[in-house]
Amino acid sequence: DSGVTQTPKHLITATGQRVTLRCSPRSGDLSVYWYQQSLDQGLQFLIQYYNGEERAKGNILERFSAQQFPDLHSELNLSSLELGDSALYFCASSVDQGRNTIYFGEGSWLTVV
């Protein structure tokens, strides 16, 4: 158990819909990262927040957005869903901006039908 908690574990939704994935980082960790894992793209970095502020942005679509709240939990919002958005979404956390170990949650499986 890494200490990073993600909900829901599995989600099935229809095209065009909007979903929210939630992440609670390890206690004391200030950075939260979101990654997408799919068969065709592999593991792709989406976005990083550090202590509530956006720190780095990767291959995140404009239909996707994220935020980190004052209690340091984070949410990834996916809207206007397409079939190709079906993937495993990982949240990870670290105590600082990346010099220390980054711990991954077990992921949220999103299936768009």
Added chain:
Amino acid sequence: AQSVTQLGSHVSVSEGALVLLRCNYSSSVPPYLFWYVQYPNQGLQLLLKYTTGATLVKGINGFEAEFKKSETSFHLTKPSAHMSDAAEYFCAVSDSSVSSNTGKLIFGQGTTLQVKP
């Protein structure tokens, strides 16, 4: 830009045999390098990491990796494979060594390790 190439999407070894998973990286700054393992239906677990100092890094479960700057490689090895080692392995690089680091990881495509009895 940083990138990672893992040679071989599938590697099959017999139980007790040497495990060698290959990783080459590209980075314009001194890299931090990582190996993560993903067991079926689970998240990513850190096996080991190289930041600075000793180039031979020992990790969990008997794995080790050697950072070779001249070859831009960070291959993962284990002297004797166990059935429980069957999983997907990911090599990753980050820019954490520089002051403007973000900590984001760039992953390779992964190597699935099969261990035959």
